[in-house]
Structures are given as C-alpha cells and as structure tokens.
Amino acid sequence: MPAYAATGVVLRRISLGETDRIITLLTREQGKLHAVAKGARKPGSRSGGATELFTLTRFMLASGKSLEIVSQCEVQESFPALRADLGLLARATYLCELADRLTEDHEPSPDMFDSLVSALYLLRRRADEPDMVLHAFELQLLSERGYAPGLGQCVTCGGDPGAQSLSFSPTLGGVLCGRCRRPMDAIPLPVTALDLMRRMACADADGIVALRGAASDLRVVGRCMKWTIRYRIDRDIKSAEFLDSLRPQGAGPA
Amino acid sequence: MLHYARPLARLVAELEKLPGIGPKSAQRMAFHFLRAPHADAERLAQAIMEVKEKIVFCRECFNFADQEVCDVCRSPKRDGTVICVVAEPRDLMAIERTAEFQGLYHVLQGVISPQEGIMPDMLKIKELLPRIQRHNTTEIIVATNPTVEGEATALYLVRLLKPLGIKVTRIAHGLPAGGDLDYADQATLISALQWRREM
Ligand SMILES: [Zn+2]
Ligand SMILES: [Zn+2]
Numbered sequence: 388m389p390a391y392a393a394t395g396v397v398l399r400r401i402s403l404g405e406t407d408r409i410i411t412l413l414t415r416e417q418g419k420l421h422a423v424a425k426g427a428r429k430p431g432s433r434s435g436g437a438t439e440l441f442t443l444t445r446f447m448l449a450s451g452k453s454l455e456i457v458s459q460c461e462v463q464e465s466f467p468a469l470r471a472d473l474g475l476l477a478r479a480t481y482l483c484e485l486a487d488r489l490t491e492d493h494e495p496s497p498d499m500f501d502s503l504v505s506a507l508y509l510l511r512r513r514a515d516e517p518d519m520v521l522h523a524f525e526l527q528l529l530s531e532r533g534y535a536p537g538l539g540q541c542v543t544c545g546g547d548p549g550a551q552s553l554s555f556s557p558t559l560g561g562v563l564c565g566r567c568r569r570p571m572d573a574i575p576l577p578v579t580a581l582d583l584m585r586r587m588a589c590a591d592a593d594g595i596v597a598l599r600g601a602a603s604d605l606r607v608v609g610r611c612m613k614w615t616i617r618y619r620i621d622r623d624i625k626s627a628e629f630l631d632s633l634r635p636q637g638a639g640p641a
Numbered sequence: 642m643l644h645y646a647r648p649l650a651r652l653v654a655e656l657e658k659l660p661g662i663g664p665k666s667a668q669r670m671a672f673h674f675l676r677a678p679h680a681d682a683e684r685l686a687q688a689i690m691e692v693k694e695k696i697v698f699c700r701e702c703f704n705f706a707d708q709e710v711c712d713v714c715r716s717p718k719r720d721g722t723v724i725c726v727v728a729e730p731r732d733l734m735a736i737e738r739t740a741e742f743q744g745l746y747h748v749l750q751g752v753i754s755p756q757e758g759i760m761p762d763m764l765k766i767k768e769l770l771p772r773i774q775r776h777n778t779t780e781i782i783v784a785t786n787p788t789v790e791g792e793a794t795a796l797y798l799v800r801l802l803k804p805l806g807i808k809v810t811r812i813a814h815g816l817p818a819g820g821d822l823d824y825a826d827q828a829t830l831i832s833a834l835q836w837r838r839e840m
Contacts, residue, residue: 399756405661431817436828440756440789465828470789473796480755480789626755629793 390449390458393417396503397442398487402428409454410438412446413486413503418494422448422455437462441469441479441507468511475510477633478517481626482506482524488620489532502527505592512596518605519598523587525612530588534619536611537561538585543568550578555607557614574611580604584611649675701772703748703765705730713737713746721745721776726769726798727784728752728791736784744782747772752790753797759790761797773807780808787814787832 395412398419403409408427412420427434437444437460447459469479486503490496506524513520529535541548542561552565554573562581563569583600587608590598600608616624645653649671656667674682698704699711706712713719713733723744727733733746749764772778783798785791799809815833816825825833 433824433826436826439828442828462826462828465826465831467828467831470792471796473793473800476789476793476796477755480793484756625758628758629753629755629760632760 390447391416392445392447393420394443394445394463395420396483396486396500396507397438397440397444398483400438400440406432408438410457411487413490413500414446415497415500416495418496419487419490419492420448420455421492422446422457423451424457424460427457434460436465439465441466441483443504443507464507466507466511468514469507472514474633475514475517477626477630478510478521479507481624481630482510482521484624484626485525485528485616488622488624489528496531499528499531502531509592509595513598516598516605518609519587519600520595522584522605522608522612523590523595523598525616526584526588529615529619532619534560534615535588536584536615538581538588541567548581553578553581555581555611557611557618560615572614574607574614576607576611577604580607580611584608698748698750702733702746703730703750703768704733704746719743719745721772722778723780723782724769724772724776724778725782725784728786728794732784745772745776749785749794752785752788752794754790755793764794766798766801773802773805778807780810782810782812784812 393412393414393416395414397410398413399411400408403423406426406428408424410422410424412422414420424434424438426432427438429435434457436442438457442462443464443466445461445463446457448455449458466479469475482503486499490499502524506520509520510517526536536555537560540546541564542556542559543563544567546564548562548564553576554563554569555561555576556563556570556573558570558572562576563573579601583598583604586594586598613627644650652671652674653664653667656662656670657664659667662670695707696705697707697709699706699714700709701714702711704711704713708715720743724747725736725742725744726747726749727736728749728751730748733748736742736746747765747769749766751759751764753759753761753764773781781798781802783795785794795811802809813836815829815836816822
C-alpha cells in the first residue's frame with residue numbers, strides 16, 4: 388500500500404529504542420491506528436511535537452508489517468492552553484485514554500473523531516467548568532459505542548420516571564423511577580441532574596459552551612459516568628485517578 | 642541451526658537483554674569479549690559489579706552517589722537557595738556538564754504520568770519540602786522535558802509550592818540552537834514566543 392494521508396489525534400505514545408516512538412492515533416479516515424515515528428525523540432525533531440499527546444496532526448503514513456510508519460507529519464493544533472493548566476491537561480489526557488479504550492483498531496469512526504477534537508477545543512472555552520465538556524463527551528462517546536445510558540424512561544418498567552426519588556444504575560444502564568426496585572449500585576439522582584445529563588447527551592459544540600448546571604448536579608453526573616464507564620469497559624481508566632486527585636477533597640466523582 | 646558453546650550462548654543471551662541491543666549486536670559484542678585480553682574482560686565485569694555494590698541514591702537529592710550524600714550536595718560551594726528539579730539523574734548530569742548552574746538539584750526519579758498511573762506520591766516530591774526549608778530556598782527551577790508528562794509535573798510543583806511563597810520557574814524551551822525558524826512546529830514556536838526575553 389502506498390503512503391496515504393490521515394489526520395489524527397495522538398491518544399497514546401510509548402518510547403521505542405533510543406529515539407523512536409510508537410503512537411496510537413485516532414484518525415478520521417481510518418479509525419484507530421498504531422504507527423512508528425522514527426526519530427521523534429531526537430532533540431529538535433519536528434515529529435517530536437507532532438507526536439505529543441492530544442496533538443492534532445496531519446500525517447503521511449505507510450503501511451508496515453505490523454505497524455504503520457510515519458513518513459511525514461505536520462502539527463495542525465497542539466492545544467497549548469491545555470498544556471498550560473494542570474486541570475485541563477489532566478482532562479485532555481483522560482479524554483484520549485477513554486477514546487483509546489472505547490475504539491477498535493482500523494474501525495473508521497468519524498463521529499468519535501469529531502467528538503474528541505471538538506472536546507479538546509471546548510475544554511479551553513469551558514475552562515470555568517471543564518467537567519461540562521468532559522461528561523458531555525463521555526455521554527456522546529458511550530452512545531457512539533452503543534452504550535448510551537437510558538435517560539428517557541425508567542430502564543426497568545419503561546414508565547415515565549417522574550421527578551421524585553430517581554436513581555441511576557450503571558449496570559442496568561440508565562435512570563430508574565421511584566417505584567422500581569433498585570440494584571445495589573443505584574446512585575441517587577436529583578431530577579435536575581437527570582435534566583443536565585439529558586442536555587449533555589444531545590448538545591452540539593455551542594450547546595456545550597452554553598451548558599449550565601449546579602456544581603452538585605455536575606458531581607452526580609460525574610459519578611454516574613465514572614461507574615458506567617467502569618462497568619462497560621471492565622477496567623480502570625488510569626488517568627482518571629490523577630484527575631480525581633486534583634479535585635478538591637470530597638468533590639471527586641468517587 | 643548452529644549452536645554456540647554453552648558459556649558463549651549465555652553471554653549472548655545476557656547481552657541481548659541490554660537496552661537497544663538486538664541479537665546481531667549481542668553476538669558481535671560476545672565475539673569481541675572472546676577475542677579481547679583477559680584483563681579487559683575482567684575490568685568490565687568488575688566495573689559492573691562495583692556499580693551494583695557501591696552506587697546508592699543520595700539521601701538528600703536522590704542523585705546517584707557512592708556515599709550517603711552525593712558530590713554536589715557535599716560541595717560547600719553550592720547554593721541551596723536555588724534548587725533545580727529534574728526527572729532523572731541523567732538530566733542532572735546534562736545540566737552539570739554545562740558548568741553554568743551553581744545551585745543544588747533534586748531528582749524526582751520520574752515524572753507524573755496519568756496514563757501510566759504514575760502519581761505524584763510515587764515520585765520524590767514530598768522529600769523536596771524539608772530541603773526547601775533547610776536551605777531557605779527561594780527559587781525552584783523545574784527542568785523537566787517539554788512533554789505532557791513533563792508539563793504535568795511542572796504544573797503540579799507550581800500548585801504545591803506557590804502557596805508557600807516560593808518562586809517556581811521553568812526552563813525555557815523553544816527553538817533548538819542552530820535550528821531553522823521555518824522548520825519549527827507550532828508547539829515549539831508558541832513556547833519560543835512565550836519564553837521570549839528582552840534584549
Ligand atoms: Zn420504573
Ligand atoms: Zn545529592
């Protein structure tokens with residue numbers, strides 16, 4: 388296969404030998420790919436910046452035996468604002484790891500790519516409340532994988548959940564009305580938090596910029612998302628631990 | 642399939658475990674030792690054993706040392722009011738080679754790496770605080786790499802130390818010496834602009 392062009396976000400990278408890197412990319416055209424970037428760790432190398440975490444880069448790739456090979460690359464957006472703020476950096480890192488865990492190799496998913504790029508841009512615009520972007524992205528990513536939590540009707544009885552004594556079950560995958568029996572994992576869900584989650588699930592970029600909600604509701608949404616993701620992918624997202632450690636004591640989604 | 646005599650095979654197998662050494666290089670090195678004078682081989686073997694037996698981490702700065710405290714920390718000429726924080730002993734050595742820096746060092750023994758699960762408490766970060774007090778340190782220079790992990794570590798130190806009234810600076814990174822402006826990528830140019838200085 389001759390060299391081909393692909394635009395991708397760097398989700399992960401590991402060092403190879405003295406100066407090379409293996410990068411995991413989420414590309415718009417080809418889905419998730421793994422590629423060798425030769426010389427990327429040499430000082431002053433142009434591909435160094437282009438293969439940094441959560442950088443959006445235009446690549447020329449060639450298919451190798453087991454990995455793609457980077458022949459050229461040019462940074463399109465390095466998101467400098469996300470590298471200058473610890474909270475934003477931790478969130479961008481987490482978004483990349485989540486996207487990595489929720490995608491399969493060589494499975495084109497332009498929607499997921501667009502969501503990720505948009506989330507990286509939006510983090511800076513919502514530096515006031517970056518978790519609005521984070522949880523909206525989590526909801527949209529889950530829904531692109533077919534794991535969208537049920538937020539319309541009660542996931543047990545199918546009835547209108549109403550507004551009283553609601554809860555959210557990560558294992559049943561959605562909201563429960565006050566009349567239905569709750570599993571052990573049910574998280575109490577104020578109706579305002581359910582409303583916030585519904586708005587997040589369908590918000591476009593402008594919608595995410597405009598999202599408003601109480602900090603306490605945002606934390607509840609965070610808890611619902613954390614346990615849903617843990618249940619769906621059956622393993623921890625490592626960067627979540629660092630992100631949680633940065634939150635004020637007791638404010639984490641725990 | 643040709644087999645080496647057992648001792649030779651063992652040496653090749655050990656050499657192959659070295660970083661950056663493949664089977665071909667391992668074989669070449671093994672044949673080299675086979676031909677080399679006995680004394681050369683012995684010196685190498687002894688040097689390896691000596692490193693294993695004598696090198697410890699400095700209890701002050703966590704640099705490599707052959708005593709409890711390393712040469713830099715022991716030197717009366719060094720100025721503890723400025724401490725340069727690095728990730729690894731090899732970074733300390735790189736700065737030390739410039740002979741420009743007269744302060745002390747602090748080796749974190751790694752960087753914060755959220756994706757690898759390397760958390761701040763796994764590094765020598767808390768050990769920095771008593772040193773700052775003891776030396777009346779006024780400035781911490783963070784000399785980690787300009788990678789996401791290096792930046793995360795630098796930003797974490799700022800968050801930790803700024804409230805204590807300590808000046809935290811970051812080494813400048815931008816265009817490499819002898820580099821070409823036109824060739825630099827966006828990230829490099831942005832940091833070069835950010836870290837500009839008055840002339
Ligand atoms: Zn129900
Ligand atoms: Zn020392």
